[in-house]
Amino acid sequence: MVETYYVYFIQKGYGSVKIGVAKNPEARLKILQTGNHGELHLIAKLPFKSRPEAYTMEKELHKRFEKFKLTGEWFRKRILKEFKHRAKIFPQIFRSQFEPGECFNSYNTREARALHLSSESTNSD
Numbered sequence: 075m076v077e078t079y080y081v082y083f084i085q086k087g088y089g090s091v092k093i094g095v096a097k098n099p100e101a102r103l104k105i106l107q108t109g110n111h112g113e114l115h116l117i118a119k120l121p122f123k124s125r126p127e128a129y130t131m132e133k134e135l136h137k138r139f140e141k142f143k144l145t146g147e148w149f150r151k152r153i154l155k156e157f158k159h160r161a162k163i164f165p166q167i168f169r170s171q172f173e174p175g176e177c178f179n180s181y182n183t184r185e186a187r188a189l190h191l192s193s194e195s196t197n198s199d
Contacts, residue, residue, distance in 0.1 A: 079128035081135065083118040083154075086110065090148045091117075093135050095128045117154075 082099035084092045084106060096102040099119045107114050122128040135157075136143075142150040 076123055077125075078121050078123065079125045080119040080121055081128050081131045082116060082120075083157075085115050085117050085151065085154075086112045087115075089151055090144055091151055091153055092147050093132060093139070093149065093153075094147050095125070095132045 077097065079095055079097055080099050082092075082094055082096055082102065084094070084099075084103055086092075089112070092106070094102065099116055103114055103116045120128075120131065122131065136147070139149050139153045139156060142153045142156070144150060
């Protein structure tokens with residue numbers, strides 16, 4: 075039986091973003107919310123077929139966004155724009171893991187819309 079693991083993006087209000095790995099990002103959100111005074115939102119989750127694959131992507135994202143790091147796994151919200159840009163440059167990496175739009179939940183923020191990696195999107199920044 076193959077278990078799906080996710081690299082998730084959780085945002086605090088309209089501010090900082092956490093990049094992490096979980097089997098159940100929604101449950102992880104609830105745990106993080108308990109210890110956080112600000113409202114948190116799951117804005118994206120990228121599915122992977124194994125835990126090592128998910129951790130490899132998480133590590134790569136942390137490395138690429140090091141200059142935006144605040145503390146631990148939390149980054150400045152600027153990474154959302156950077157992530158969108160990289161997804162356009164390297165679609166084989168970011169789009170091959172999921173169907174267009176599959177990774178985004180219904181939380182509808184400006185940042186979540188900006189992150190949408192649908193191949194139908196023709197917006198340019």
